[in-house]
Amino acid sequence: MKRYLLTPGPVTIPPEIALKEALPIFHHRTDEFAMIYKNIAKGLKYVFQTENEVYVLAASGTGAMEMAVANLLSMGDKIIVASCGNFGDRWAEIARGYGIEVISASVRWGKTIKPAEVERALKENPDVKAVYTTFTETSTGVANDIKAIGGIVSKTNAVLVVDAISGLVGQEFRTDEWKVDAVISASQKGFMLAPGLAFITLNGKAWELVDASKIPKFYFDIKKYKKFYAAGETPFTPPLTLITALQESVRLIEERGLKNIWNDCKLLAKATRAAMKALGLELFSEVPCEIVTSASVPVDIGVKIVKTLREKYGVSIAGGQGDLKGRIIRFAHLGCIGKADLLAGFTCLEMVLIELGVKIKKGKAAAAVEEILLRT
Ligand SMILES: Cc1ncc(COP(=O)(O)O)c(C=O)c1O
Numbered sequence: 467m468k469r470y471l472l473t474p475g476p477v478t479i480p481p482e483i484a485l486k487e488a489l490p491i492f493h494h495r496t497d498e499f500a501m502i503y504k505n506i507a508k509g510l511k512y513v514f515q516t517e518n519e520v521y522v523l524a525a526s527g528t529g530a531m532e533m534a535v536a537n538l539l540s541m542g543d544k545i546i547v548a549s550c551g552n553f554g555d556r557w558a559e560i561a562r563g564y565g566i567e568v569i570s571a572s573v574r575w576g577k578t579i580k581p582a583e584v585e586r587a588l589k590e591n592p593d594v595k596a597v598y599t600t601f602t603e604t605s606t607g608v609a610n611d612i613k614a615i616g617g618i619v620s621k622t623n624a625v626l627v628v629d630a631i632s633g634l635v636g637q638e639f640r641t642d643e644w645k646v647d648a649v650i651s652a653s654q655k656g657f658m659l660a661p662g663l664a665f666i667t668l669n670g671k672a673w674e675l676v677d678a679s680k681i682p683k684f685y686f687d688i689k690k691y692k693k694f695y696a697a698g699e700t701p702f703t704p705p706l707t708l709i710t711a712l713q714e715s716v717r718l719i720e721e722r723g724l725k726n727i728w729n730d731c732k733l734l735a736k737a738t739r740a741a742m743k744a745l746g747l748e749l750f751s752e753v754p755c756e757i758v759t760s761a762s763v764p765v766d767i768g769v770k771i772v773k774t775l776r777e778k779y780g781v782s783i784a785g786g787q788g789d790l791k792g793r794i795i796r797f798a799h800l801g802c803i804g805k806a807d808l809l810a811g812f813t814c815l816e817m818v819l820i821e822l823g824v825k826i827k828k829g830k831a832a833a834a835v836e837e838i839l840l841r842t
Contacts, residue, residue, distance in 0.1 A: 467780040472811045474604045474632055474758035474784060475655040477801035479711075483658055486714045491706040499706075500698030502713050507695070509716030510665065513634065513657075513724070514649055516641040520667040521691040522712070524705050527631040527652030530664035532560055533686040534627050534650050538672060539595055540680040541565035546587045546597045546624070548572060548579045548615070552605035552787045553629060557598040564681055569594065575790060576606050576760075578753040581614040588622050595675060596625045596647075602633030605787045607760035607796055608751040609637065616645035625672045631655060635719060636731040636757040636800040647672040653708065656727075656757070657715045658801045662708050666691075731756040734799035734808060737838040741812045742797070744834035745819060745826055750794045757800035758784075767822045768792030774821065779814040808835050 471478045479487070492498055503522075510520035523529060535557070539545065542565060547558040549572040558568045571587040573579055584597060597619050602609050612628055619626040625647035630639055634649075635656025641649050653663035666688065668676065676688060690701040719727065738759040739749060747761035754760075763771055769792045772785040784796040797811065812831035819826055 470781045470807060470811055472781060472783050472798050472803060472807060474796060474798040474800065475652075476661050477655060477658055477798070477803070479660060480658055480718070480802045482718060483711050483714050486711040487660065487707045489707070489710055494704055494706060495699065499704075499709075502709060503698040503700070506709070506713050506716055507698075509713075509720055510667075513716060513719055514641045514651075514665075514667050515639065515643065515724075516649070516667050516669075518642075518667050518669050519692065519695055520665055521688065521695060522700065522704070522709070523664050523666070523686070523691065524662060524702065525664045526661055527629075527650065527664050528556065529686065530631075530650035530652065530666045531556060531629060533664075533666055533688060534598075534648055535560045535564055535566070536681045536683045536686055537679055537688045538625065538627065538648065538675040539564065539566055540678065543567070543595045544569060544591060544593055546571050546584065546591065546594050548584050548597060548599040548610075550577055550579050550600070550606060550608050550610065551575050551603035553631070554600040554603055557600075557629070561598070571597075576608065576750050576752060578608050578751075579610045579615065581611055581618055584615055585618045588618065588624060592622070594624050596627055598627045599629070601628050601630040601639060602637060602755035602757055604632040604758060604796075605790070606751055606794075607754055607758045609633070609753050609755035612639065612646060613644040619647075620645035625675060627672075632757055632800070633755060635724070635727060637755060638728045641667065642669070653712065656800055657712065658718070659708060659711050659715050662705050663712060728756070731800055733838070733842055734803065734805070735759060737805075737808055737835045738797055738799050740834040740838050741808070741831040744830040745812075745816060746824070747795075758796050758798045760786075760794045760796045762793060763795050764824070765792050767824070768795070770822055771795055771815070771818055774818045775814055778818070781811050781814045783811065783815070805839055
C-alpha cells in the first residue's frame with residue numbers, strides 16, 4: 467500500500483535526499499569530508515539565521531536538548547522553563563536530572579506561553595541562569611512568540627534557549643534578530659532527512675555559561691565540537707550517509723528560499739485548519755503553528771481514527787501524547803508534504819470519520835482545502 471506520511475516528524479524524504487543517503491560512505495578524516503562539512507556549516511547559518519557556528523551531532527533532537535542543559539549549567543543552578551506541552555516539559559525533566567532547580571512559567575497544554583509570565587518570573591528570580599522554551603510545541607500544535615520572549619530575556623543576565631526541533635525551516639525563525647542565545651534542532655522535520663542528526667548553535671552570551679559550567683560530560687561536551695569545527699571535522703565518527711544527505715537538504719532549502727518555504731507551510735496550514743473546521747473538528751491550539759495542526763476529536767474514537775487511517779488507507783497522522791492521547795489528532799504540513807497530499811489525507815480522514823459514525827456530508831474537507839488553494 468502506498469504510504470502517506472503526514473506526521474510532524476519523521477517526514478517523507480524527497481528523492482533527491484534519499485538518493486544521497488544511498489551513496490557509498492567514505493572516510494571522515496579527509497579533505498572530502500571537510501569540504502562537505504564546511505559547505506553544510508555555511509548553509510546551516512542561513513537556515514538558523516545566525517552568524518554563529520552551528521554544530522552537528524549524531525543524536526536525536528533530545529540529545530541536543532541534553533547538550534543545551536549539560537553545557538550551560540551547573541548543579542544547583544536555577545532556570546525558568548516556559549512549557550506549553552510534552553516537549554517543553556522535557557526541558558524540566560532533563561534539567562531536574564542534572565540537579566537544576568526549575569521555576570515554571572508554563573501554561574496549560576494547548577495554550578501559548580505568555581511572554582509577560584516569563585518577564586514576571588525573571589523579575590522574581592533575578593538569579594536564574596537561563597530560560598528554556600519551545601518554538602513550535604509539536605505535541606499540541608502551538609506556536610510561541612519567541613521574538614517577544616527574546617526581547618524580554620535579552621534585557622537580563624539570563625540566556626534564552628529555544629527548542630526549534632519541529633519549527634525550524636517551516637516557520638519563520640530568526641535566531642540573531644530575535645536575540646535567541648541558544649537554539650537546537652534535529653534532522654527529521656523541516657530538514658526532510660531521516661532521524662539521527664541534531665544541531666545546536668550558541669552566541670557569545672551562552673558561551674560564557676559554557677565556560678562556567680561544572681556538569682561532567684564527554685560525548686555531549688560542546689567544546690569538543692567547537693574545537694573540531696574549525697578544521698571541518700566532528701569530534702567523533704559522524705553518520706556519513708546523513709551528513710551527505712544534509713548537504714543536499716541544505717542545498718534544497720537554499721534553492722527554494724526560507725521565505726518561500728515559510729509561505730508554503732503557511733498556505734497548507736490555512737487549508738488544513740479550514741478542512742478540520744469543515745469536518746466539524748475544533749482546533750486545539752490557542753495559537754496554531756504553521757507546521758502541524760491539532761484538532762479535538764471525540765474521545766471514544768480518537769485512537770481508532772489514527773489507526774484506521776493508517777491501516778486502511780496508508781495515511782499516517784499523529785494522535786495526542788500523554789494526557790491528550792485519544793483526545794486530539796495532529797495533521798502535519800511541513801517538509802515535502804504538498805497540496806495534493808492534503809487533499810488525499812483529508813479525503814481519507816473524512817471517510818474514516820464517517821465509517822466511525824461521525825455525521826458529516828461527504829466532500830466537505832476536500833471542498834474546504836480546494837477553496838483555500840483556488841484562492842491563491
Ligand atoms: C519540539 C520537539 N522537541 C523535542 C522533540 C524530541 O526529539 P527526538 O524525538 O528527535 O529526540 C521533538 C520530536 O518530535 C519535538 O517535536
